Amino acid sequence: AQSVTQLGSHVSVSEGALVLLRCNYSSSVPPYLFWYVQYPNQGLQLLLKYTSAATLVKGINGFEAEFKKSETSFHLTKPSAHMSDAAEYFCAVSGYSSASKIIFGSGTRLSIRP
Amino acid sequence: NAGVTQTPKFQVLKTGQSMTLQCAQDMNHEYMSWYRQDPGMGLRLIHYSVGAGITDQGEVPNGYNVSRSTTEDFPLRLLSAAPSQTSVYFCASKSGTSGLNTGELFFGEGSRLTVL
Numbered sequence: 001a002q003s004v005t006q007l008g009s010h011v012s013v014s015e016g017a018l019v020l021l022r023c024n025y026s027s028s029v030p031p032y033l034f035w036y037v038q039y040p041n042q043g044l045q046l047l048l049k050y051t052s053a054a055t056l057v058k059g060i061n062g063f064e065a066e067f068k069k070s071e072t073s074f075h076l077t078k079p080s081a082h083m084s085d086a087a088e089y090f091c092a093v094s095g096y097s098s099a100s101k102i103i104f105g106s107g108t109r110l111s112i113r114p
Numbered sequence: 115n116a117g118v119t120q121t122p123k124f125q126v127l128k129t130g131q132s133m134t135l136q137c138a139q140d141m142n143h144e145y146m147s148w149y150r151q152d153p154g155m156g157l158r159l160i161h162y163s164v165g166a167g168i169t170d171q172g173e174v175p176n177g178y179n180v181s182r183s184t185t186e187d188f189p190l191r192l193l194s195a196a197p198s199q200t201s202v203y204f205c206a207s208k209s210g211t212s213g214l215n216t217g218e219l220f221f222g223e224g225s226r227l228t229v230l
Binding site for chain 1: 118145147149154155156157158159162164170172173204206208209215216217218219221222223224
C-alpha cells in the first residue's frame with residue numbers, strides 16, 4: 001500500500017521568506033512522487049515530479065523538491081515566497097507503472113503575509 | 115481545447131436520490147479517475163480506470179459505481195445519495211497505461227454536490 005503524510009495543514013510565511021512544505025511517503029515499491037498545486041475554485045495542476053532520475057527536482061514557479069530515500073521524504077521548497085504562491089499544495093505518490101493509481105495527501109494551505 | 119469536462123458543476127440532492135456525475139476527456143487518455151475533496155482530508159480516490167471496460171476501486175469506493183464503455187467518458191453514479199457524500203468531486207485523466215508513469219493528471223474543474 002502507498003500513502004503520503006503532509007505535516008502541517010496550514011503554513012504561513014512572509015513575502016520573500018523561504019517556503020518549506022513537508023511530505024513523507026510510505027510505499028512498498030519504488031515510488032514516483034509528485035507535488036500538485038490548487039488555486040481557489042480550480043482543479044489541481046502538476047508542480048513537479050520525481051520519477052527515479054535526479055533526486056533534486058525543479059518545477060514551475062521556482063519550486064523544487066528533494067527525494068530522500070533514507071528519510072522517506074519529498075519536501076517542497078522555494079527560496080523566496082511571492083504573494084501569488086498562496087494556494088493549497090498536495091503531495092502524491094504512485095508506482096512506476098503508468099497504470100498505477102495516484103494517492104494524494106491531505107494538503108497544506110500556504111498563506112503569504114505582506 | 116476542452117481537456118477534462120465535468121457536468122454538472124453544482125448539484126443539490128435529497129437523501130436517497132440517485133444521480134450521475136459526467137466526465138469526458140478529449141485527449142485520448144487511457145487512465146481516468148474520480149476523487150472527492152473534503153476539508154482536511156485532501157483528495158481521496160474513489161474509482162479509477164486504465165482503459166475501456168476496465169475499472170478498479172480506490173480508497174473510498176462505497177456508495178459509488180462507475181463504468182467505462184468508451185475511452186472518452188467515465189461517469190460516476192451515486193445510487194442512493196447520503197449526506198456523507200456531500201463533497202467536491204474531481205475527475206482526472208492521464209495518458210498511457212503501459213510503460214513508465216508520466217504522473218501528470220489533468221483535472222476537471224470539479225462538481226460540488228450537496229446532499230440534504
